[in-house]
Amino acid sequence: MLKITNLQARVAGGKQILNGVNLEVRPGEVHAIMGPNGSGKSTLAHVLAGREGYEIIGGTVEYQGQDLLALAPEERARAGVFLAFQYPVEIPGVSNMFFLRTALNEIRRHRGEEEVDAMDFMALVKKKLKIVDIDEALLKRPVNAGFSGGEKKRNEIFQLAVLEPTLAILDETDSGLDIDALRTVAWGVNAMRSPKRAIVMVTHYQRLLEYIVPDRVHVLAGGRILRSGGKDLALHLEEQGYKWVKDETAGVR
């Protein structure tokens, strides 16, 4: 479904952050990308989502047989790429419900499906509320405005549940969550696992992986994938910390 080959990117006019990332994700798989702070995890996520401000210097990204990097951000989203933001953005004045229905209808239109009206959307929301436990009052409020850190993260997962993407990238969805919130979020993500959907979780801590067990774990450091393995690799990291990674990166350089 997703094939990243030797991807190199830099901040526009600035320093290079991704130094040749290789990654292949198949439908139904859950991958975890771990790594120390500043290693380029969020950059990778944003480059995949199409954020402005990065320059692709080399490499390719193939998503469902198409050149992902050639698409505008909204086209990627409509094609089923979803990014749960590490720092979700506040949009004052726009209700969460309206925002999400607009997004859903854009995606549906792209798929040639009929738009959902406000009534049907309410019914859908009610159903999804069972998957992600989020205060209904939050849905009527403006997008993320004044939400606590945890509420914002929950809202991201709620959006994930409603939009049903093909490829979901979760950027540090676990950070800033207390254990109860982490459990709810993990439960929601697990409920979204499906043979047709791939999930890429970016995380700094092993903790999340106790709740969402990945098929593959990758260590990203210095802008490239340093090591890949099964879920045990995460445990190894937990014990050893990231020091060995840093040493190895230094060795590579």
Added chain:
Amino acid sequence: MSSAREIEHFAQAEYKYGWTADLETDSAPCGLNEDTIRFISRKKDEPAWLLEWRLRAFRHWLTMKEPTWAKVHYPKIDYQAISYYSAPRSTAGKPRSLDEVDPKLLEEYAKLGIPLREQEQLTGVAVDAVMDSVSVATTFKQKLSDLGIIFCSFSEAVREHPDLVRKYLGSVVPYTDNFFATLNCAVFSDGSFVYVPKGVRCPMELSTYFRINASNTGQFERTLIVADAGAYVSYLEGCTAPMRDENQLHAAVVELVAHDDARVKYSTVQNWYPGDENGKGGIYNFVTKRGKCAGVNSHISWTQVETGSAITWKYPSCILLGDNSVGEFYSVALTNHRMQADTGTKMIHLGKNTRSTIVSKGIAAGHGQNSYRGLVRITKGAEHARNYSRCDSLLIGDRCGAHTFPYIENQNPTARVEHEASTSKIGEDQIYYCQQRGISAEDAVSMIVNGFCREVLAELPMEFAVEAQKLLGLKLEGSVG
């Protein structure tokens, strides 16, 4: 299109001889003096008192200076180079077919779904159009007159209801009021008149669209709306379709009067031609709008969505004379490209327990300059007066500007005045976030802007609100990304 060709032929012929001063034609020579005013008055068959009033205004105007305090810049207007009267059928100076109209304007019509026929009218294409709405207007008028409601052109009101006009004309905006209003008093062309008798609730929104002879009321329009005791009326001005006009200067006056327990709701969507991206052309809109809450418990609300004109200079205001009277001002002003808006309100509290609410939303994009200017005055006698003001500005890009000039004059210690203000910017991160959810950058801006304006749009009559919403999005197309 053969009729168009005919018109073209005719128009060219007329153009060859230019503007003429002779009385056979229906236009006044350029220039402004007492003869011009007599000419206008005679053309309209006005009574002597009205001519006298116009002349007094003109003589006063000669002593006045054009105001410079607003934060708007424009080349000096030559008041002697303007023609102050042209009859509705005049074809000179108008585009001869839609081919001559700015294609961008036509594009906007298309997006708003305006039929071709109406496009011609709006752009002032010189066709002798028979409005389809005439029959609608007739039944409409019958219904109103059954209730004793008067709704007609200003000229007709002068002829048919001179006592009412004479009683209220200039009673809210005196002819000495300000440079542009005084000019209007001297030379006003036509406009609307509404009178709702005691205890009558006007059953429908009144809009100039339904008024026969509504087209071409000209650049010096005058509106007078009177709600007698216990009456209610909601009036809609304008049109969401962009209006092209060869006249650059517009100086309109609107007066509202609300007697005891009466309520007047006045809504505007203004979308005059704003000029092109470089600030070439466009309407200078210098408008004086004021309402008088004359009676106890009276209520006047202004709602405006200003999306057009090269320059907007207007301060719809309320004089809260009656005890317990209420004044409201809800405003959205959008400036894109080189547009400039200096708009706001004055709430003058005279009566006891008077209340006013001001909600202003300014949106600036491109090189647009957007100023809120407001005055809240609580006079000595206005015991327990209350005001709440909220002024928010939204910036799109970093070449535009938003400014607020709130003035508060409080002479009564029992009064309560609250003012809140905020400035925010549509950030790239907000747009990216929307895009990541499948929403295009343009739709994202439109969504954020509409969210920003929601409180004001909610004050508009439903259908109008939907159109205004569409319009705001349209006006900002291409302002990001």
